[in-house]
Amino acid sequence: MMQSYSCPEISIIIPVRNGLPFIKECLESVFRQTSAQWEVLIGDNGSTDGTREYLASLSDCRVSIFNHESNLGISGNLNFLFKRAKAPICQILCADDYFINEASLSTILAYWQSAPSDLGFAFALNEGAHSSLMRFERKCLLDFYPVGSSCEHFFLFGNIPGNLSNVSLRTSILDSCGFFATDFRSALDYEFWARASENFGMGVLKNVLTHIRRHANTASVYLNVKGEEIAEKEKIILWLYLKLKEKYPSLLFFLKLHATLSYDSYYRQIGLKYLLKGRPAYYLFLQAHQDSEFMLSRILKWCVFIISAGGKFGLMLSAKYLHRKMEQHQEEILKSKVHAAVLKMSQAH
Incomplete structure (x- = not known):
């Protein structure tokens, strides 16, 4: 009998729509994790390809499945699932992606155990850097971006977390930031991370933890036909x-x-x-x-x-x-602040 955890350490958020070719591999990668104190929340957005039937066959008590009567969109689906997450930390894992090894969750949890209190979300790296700009972006990445300090990188490099499946976050920041914007269908993650970084710190795990699958039916394709x-x-x-x-x-x-x-x-x-x-x-x-x-x-x-x-x-x-x-520019500002502080101290003496 699988042990039930009423207080999981991490909630894994899986949005899916017609994901039958891939979701089995996605979930198997979760079941193989050495860290067992997790829960999975799956939101099915009106699948018609047998996904619902496959999910109904699962018997693991750590997996909760929600079948939406109407398509909520990716933003609505994510918001629905986050509101039901029990753990203080969530990891997004899209149904067509999977954890690359058995220690992915352990790595994520270890990172959050030593994270600063103002860290709101963190992202792991994509597999490979396929352009010179991506390689330059990797060189420029900091380990931690304090509140309000990441807009330069979002402007220069775009959606730097890359993919939803790269991101783990404090569950509480969704409510604080107003959740994912439902009027954004394709760039919803870019919009939310940029907005959230104004109120919370952003971290970078210098690891590759998930495999991001590229295929013709990925959401970024069918949501951007026109x-x-x-x-x-x-x-x-x-x-x-x-x-x-x-x-x-x-x-x-x-x-x-x-x-x-x-x-x-x-x-x-x-x-x-x-x-x-x-x-x-x-x-x-x-x-x-x-x-x-x-x-x-x-x-x-x-x-x-x-x-x-x-x-x-x-x-x-x-x-x-x-x-x-x-x-x-930032170095000059820092120098001026230090100079002003030294001048104030000298005047006080």
Whole structure:
């Protein structure tokens, strides 16, 4: 008889919709964990592929299954599950991903046992770094980001936790931050982590703990058929840009250049590829005619797109330049604070 834990150390949050090809492997990776004091909460968002029948066959008392009568969306599903989590720490594990070894949960729990009190969420690394920008991002990552100090990295590198399955968090921060925004379907995690980092510290586990599966039916694909994530990311990047605009007024042109390279040129390139393949070029047409405060003008956007070969060249240079300038700015602020403190002490004496 499997022992029941009324007070688990960690709750594993698994959202699923038509995940039958993968969810068995996902759950088997949980059952193999050496740390046994966990609970699993699975929210099924209207599966029609046999997922519900498979889940109904499970007999492990540590697994709770919730079959939603209507599709709540990923945000709604996550919010539903987090509200029912019993443990102080949660780990998200999407149904098509899995823990890479038997000690993944033990590593996560050990990390949280020594975590600072203001740490709200932490993420493990993705497997591999597939571009020069990702490799540079890895070099720039800190072990810990104090409250309100991570907007620079979110702006330079995008959704730095990478995937929902990389993230563990204090269960309580969901209520404090207002949960995942239900009007965000594709970039919901990017929006929440950026927002949560304004009130809580962000940590980085320098380990790879989960395997993130890439396949044609992943949520990031079917939720972005018509370029839906463009409008969502625009809201996030504009919010980050306005914060950095106040913090680094001398870097406005380079902030806009970087956003144009990493956002506009990137989607414009995808749009052209779609057009050449005879597919609807939603990405191209959505981007080509809009003005955004965080980007360069329409004419300059096309110039940057052509010169950078669709954002392939120049992005690393802009990221490195901005990162260096931001670090220098922060060092100058720190020096001025130290100087002011020393001056105040000398005057007191």
